[in-house]
Amino acid sequence: MPSIIGGININSNSGTVNFGDTLSISPISTSKTVSGQGGGNTGNVINTLNGANLSNAVDPDLVDQSQAGNA
Secondary structure (H helix, E strand, C coil): CCCCCCCCCCCCCCCCCCCCCCCCCCCCCCCCCCCCCCCCCCCCCCCCCCCCCCCCCCCCCCCCCCCCCCC
16 A cells, blocks of 8 residues: 655664555564663664663563564
């Protein structure tokens, strides 16, 4: 299904960028990152006002997202 897309700004990419029609997009890998508040902000102009924070990296479960069935 064709569509009209406005301006696109990609600052960084470490994977695949798809434009156009796709039947299925499935992740082939997953990862988990622990960062403080505001640590994962993206954009051209960022104004972050954070106080003291504590990031809890304890993860009691073994599997967060299964990759079973993804080709």
